[in-house]
Amino acid sequence: MSMIGIFITVTSFIFLLGWMLSHYSENIGPSFCRLGKRIWMAGTFGRTDMAKFYPEDKAPRIFRIMGRLIMFIAVLTMLAEAVFQIGFILN
DSSP states (O other), rough: OOOOHHHHHHHHHHHHHHHHHHTTTHHOOOOOOOHHHHHHHTTTTOOOGGGGGSSSTTHHHHHHHHHHHHHHHHHHHHHHHHHHHHHHHHH
């Protein structure tokens, strides 16, 4: 596979990841927060509580914004690669 094929495949995967974060934010967001709390408690042996850094009530909105931002970056990256390839075609 050529380098452009690998690049488009990876960028498409990143776009789909952003779409999933944006579309399924009600399921993924709170689950991510609960998992983060559990990992933190296991890593510190329950000595500290970082619950304020994992707000389950705001998680869907945060993940929706993150997903759209990731999709936007993926589209910009695809456009930059297209312009780069057009430059090679024209020269």
